[in-house]
Amino acid sequence: MATPTLEKEDAKPEAGFADSPYITVTFRIRRFNPEVSADAVWEDFQMEIDPKERVLDGLHKIKWEQDGTLTFRRSCAHGICGSDAMRINGKNRLACKTLIKDINPSKPITVEPIKGLTVLKDLVVDMDPFFQAYRDVMPFLVTTGNEPTRERLQSAEDRERFDDTTKCILCAACTSSCPVFWNDGQYFGPAAIVNAHRFIFDSRDEAGEQRLEILNDKDGVWRCRTTFNCTDACPRGIEVTKAIQEVKRALITRRF
């Protein structure tokens, strides 16, 4: 380990904030406002920006300095709240977790709404069907019998079993990257299955069978074609496809 000193910095500029000139970047944004026109159009915006800033910072620069009508959702700005999933250069990402330097700013950066959900205005989509699918899988702990006085016991290993799927922030990046979901909005989609997984594999829960039956439906897990788009899209690094496979396996073996 190196103790941080000034000398060290002289030798090696601090990562992330070395002197870097602003660069000129073009954002090519899919615009849609039914109050103005029934058609969606592409619109280009140019700006000077530090490439270490986020795509969200670029969108704010446009909204705050050029065009106040540009509309998108955002809140925490550091990848926790799940508001700003969008399609950036053809890939689902969070605008606040994508640095401009990491997506080839020498070419126009395309920004579109996520696919498979109705676009309401610019980058804002109707999230209600997404949350409905989530609600349909019983995304809550179900237990029977008398409640213990203290906490329920759970071993560290049992806790670890479903750790990955507890990380979900419901941003819809996975579900709206899934070709099956694009073609058939009835499919539960990866995010709902991830949240079912989180409870099916929780040793404290007693409704695994019910959730599995829900997902055994024609619009359930069997629709998954294992394209791994969801895993690639997840900004939290959840192994989404693996979680779906584990649910499929549990359906066959009835062991979980």
Add this chain to the structure above:
Amino acid sequence: MKIHKYDTVIVGAGGAGMRAAIEATKRSRTAVLTKLYPTRSHTGAAQGGMAAALANVEEDNWEWHTFDTVKGGDYLVDQDAAEILAKEAIDAVLDLEKMGLPFNRTPDGTIDQRRFGGHTRNHGEAAVRRSCYAADRTGHMILQTLYQNCVKEGVEFFNEFYVLDQLIVEVDGVKKSAGVVAYELATGEIHIFQAKAVIYASGGTGKFFKVTSNAHTLTGDGQAACYRRGLPLEDMEFFQFHPTGIWRMGILLTEGARGEGGILRNKDGERFMEKYAPVMKDLASRDVVSRSIYTEIREGRGCGPEGDHVYLDLTHLPPEQLDAKLPDITEFARTYLGIEPYTDPIPIQPTAHYAMGGIPTNVEGEVLADNTTVVPGLYAAGEVACVSVHGANRLGTNSLLDINVFGKRAGIAAAEYAASHDFVELPENPEELVVSQVERLRDATGAERVAELRKELQETMDANVMVFRTEQTIKTAVEKIAELRERYLNVSIQDKGKRFNTDLLEAIELGNLLDLAEVMAQSALARKESRGGHYREDFPNRDDVNFMRHTMAYREVGDDGTETIRLDYKPVVQTRYQPMERKY
């Protein structure tokens, strides 16, 4: 315009709002109005844990927790409220576990606990393991668990509804709550929610600072709505600056990093907290650590070419420990700074984090119209409220606790009130204020831009009322805020539409921030002492003779329409603990 009628209306769907909703929905017809989808709330950004003296890993009890909370708040805490907080903490954590929250576990399978700033064994002897946690995403787990249980209980949400006005009606000389007025983002429609009981749980106001851990949406909407209707705001001068925000960005890096053994170092590699807090060192209370960091920077021991930050050093901790206990914050360092925390220290600076002050309430969550008078039917809980359990400085892990304890209390109290009371008749034209506000902004043609005014506000707040304050700097801020409020009248927006008009909402949010910034600065100017998060270089000592009291700020409108702030004071509730000098 639509009119809705509910027994209980909850404004905000973060931790406090959803905890209240779970209770209120069981007892009354309840609606939750939230400007974001519930899981977007900033509770989800909380990391380190939730304090409760479970004593799962070492000896602990709620009395020690009460003492730490009182001392941490520099004796401005109402001690009866702190005692409730610490006592009910244990059930609050167990409630969450039973709702499904996946806490980290001990080898015995019980909830694991870790150290956190200002939490001590036996009144300050040494750090104690009191924080119940789920890696460094405890807030995320709480938000998800509460939302899951809202789904289970069938809580009714109105998503992307902005509450812009609080309806207060005077009945027989008593100010009562009649409901709220909301703006629906999707359509631009105005909605009146008539309600027997209203609970504010709309969060903080950190966005009036530039470097802040707060979300873009934390603009003090609930505080502003109540304040504009003549209700007081308590202790607004007390704002917490969290020691470890990512340099320049302000993104939070949990105190849990120091709880796990992380160390703060200056440019010489020195563990400087040993000088300022010999016992607790890096785990002294946040106000103490933030001041120490800026003292190092001011005395030329800051890091980087401009010497404007220090380091959070985790490099001596095993990578497995970082992966297991601090996975999110180490990823933030990689994503936003390109730094590998296994091998390199992380540049940090204090970041505006938490409003200790807010809408005054008693321990049942009932909002106060003055020092003692309750506003029937009006409640508040969480960061929007001031009970006061945090006094002049909140301890880490006490906010996730606060939202659960007082969210639950407010939810029960409001629903029980609704069950035994009738609706208060709506005032004539209840939508009037909101309609005029919205139409004025939509029709405005002035030259001022929202983003420019907000930037200037944030810059003056950072420069003048942050960790160190003097009469001169606060006056500079007061004058600048007055100028900005004047220019705000000349603001215009570009989006004139009804559908998802976030341009309009940002303008309204800026108005809220300006009102609250003014209250904060005026309250700070009048408090000629240093206490907790409020540090006056011209009055560096705590003054218990003159200032052991809460500030109560009221908006007054003169006959000619001029607005002024009237400051009054409220006594602190002291029970067990006499004020002592605060050392860590």
